[in-house]
Amino acid sequence: KAGVTQTPRYLIKTRGQQVTLSCSPISGHRSVSWYQQTPGQGLQFLFEYFSETQRNKGNFPGRFSGRQFSNSRSEMNVSTLELGDSALYLCASSLVYGTTLTEAFFGQGTRLTVV
């Protein structure tokens, strides 16, 4: 059974550019969440999608956005990149029973470096 797949694994961008990261969840998982990990702030929640709807959003500026497709794959976009956006971006997928999420499985992450 394939795990959570994130692409690309590494990215180098310059300030002001935009970037799109992709996440393919485990087959059958309809909830996809995104997290940012930095040495200073640890793991911080960006947003969660279920059935193509954003159900929850963390405390990040509007430059951070996402979407989910009908096959549950998700993308997140960061526009007008800043040096402080350099981080490991992690995607997690979960099964959903009613309103309850089960165990979260994470991908290997995308390492974004902004120069």
Next chain:
Amino acid sequence: KQEVTQIPAALSVPEGENLVLNCSFTDSAIYNLQWFRQDPGKGLTSLLLIQSSQREQTSGRLNASLDKSSGRSTLYIAASQPGDSATYLCAVLSDRGSTLGRLYFGRGTQLTVWP
């Protein structure tokens, strides 16, 4: 707001020792608690999931307990090995309507097991 604290922040032990990692959280409105392992530069690997109604879960040399009312969880690692060296993260899944589906993470315990 949910806050998760992990103690100690770092631990260095010789091979063979039994270890206790602690996690505390401030809001008892949780669906479940998960323990993860993270190797440098990698994603998160789920170790154990404890539902809010459970007290304990075991997997091989790992045992995790949950005391929801006091906001505490403990990860016990028996007979530690050098391969156990990693950062261990505790995360709680929020049950609050406004933050439903969001995982709150501690800063982790960085474990080094030397031969």
